[in-house]
Amino acid sequence: MxxxxxxxxxxxxxxxxxxxxxxxxxxxxxxxxxxxxxxxxxxxxxxxxxxxxxxxxxxxxxxxxxxxxxxxxxxxxxxxxxxxxxxxxxxLKARNFESEKVKVNDKMGNPILISVILVWRIKDTFKASFEVNNYEQFVKVQTDSAVRKLAGSFPYDHFEDERASVTLSTNFDDINNALEKEIAERLEMAGIEVVEARIGYLAYAPEIAHSMLRRQQASAIVAARHKIVEGAVGMVESALKLLSEKQIINLDEERKAAMVSNLMVVLCGDRETQPIVNTGTLYQ
Known part of the structure; x- marks a missing residue:
């Protein structure tokens, strides 16, 4: 060549x-x-x-x-x-190219919309002129092909594949480096130098976006509740320990269970509690 x-x-x-x-x-x-x-x-x-x-x-x-x-x-x-x-x-000037949003399937088969922003320039004038028919069209087609291959190689996020070390929506540096390498290899035969390549747009396809959003919201709620319960248990444990050390009140196991239940309801509830004043004895 x-x-x-x-x-x-x-x-x-x-x-x-x-x-x-x-x-x-x-x-x-x-x-x-x-x-x-x-x-x-x-x-x-x-x-x-x-x-x-x-x-x-x-x-x-x-x-x-x-x-x-x-x-x-x-x-x-x-x-x-x-x-x-x-x-x-x-x-020989550097040029920008932003691909159209294409619908592809990620590694787990979920349809997503993705586009790429590419900065490129001619490095070898002989290859750009004579090795390909139209180097500008060649850049567009090969970039689109590289984006499709990249999207099919990684899951969208960790919700789909918890064991994945790299995902499209979180590991931007790794994804952009992999994209830049893939495009550079494809454009080398046309004498094109890739200055920079990065993901410009990334989202679930409209037909599954609502379902995925609800799943993410549910996961966020579960994670938040988990943190709230951990904090509530610690607060209850601290309260019981403090009452016991200062000997403010002696509670039997049944009353401890009732106190723990009430504190957990108060601390873990998502609405304000309505206090009830007991005018009788502790056991009434």
């Missing part, structure tokens, strides 16, 4: 000086009625002007001579080249 060959062109300002000299030669030839020199100077003028080429910063010119690749000009400025060379201009 061929790669880019850097070409060092001639100084363009010397060609401009030659063109000016040709114009002066034409003027004098006309003045002294020398038609042959007029033709010669005119051919030189056309030859010099036709070969002038301007290369702007972060741009390149790929040169072909009768279909044969001769090299690429990466330098900036005014140059002169063989007028018979065909020129193909390429931009």
């Amino acid at each position: 061929k790669t880019e060959k850097t070409l060092s062109p001639y100084n363009g300002y010397f060609a401009v000086a030659c063109a000016i000299a040709a114009v002066v030669g034409i003027a004098f030839s006309l003045l002294y009625e020398q038609p042959i020199w007029v033709i010669v100077c005119f051919i030189i003028l056309v030859f010099e002007l036709k070969g002038l080429i301007i290369v702007s910063p972060n741009n390149a010119q790929v040169l072909l001579l009768f279909g044969k690749y001769t090299g690429t000009i990466n330098e900036n400025g005014l140059f002169w080249i063989n007028p018979l060379l065909k020129r193909i201009g390429l931009s």
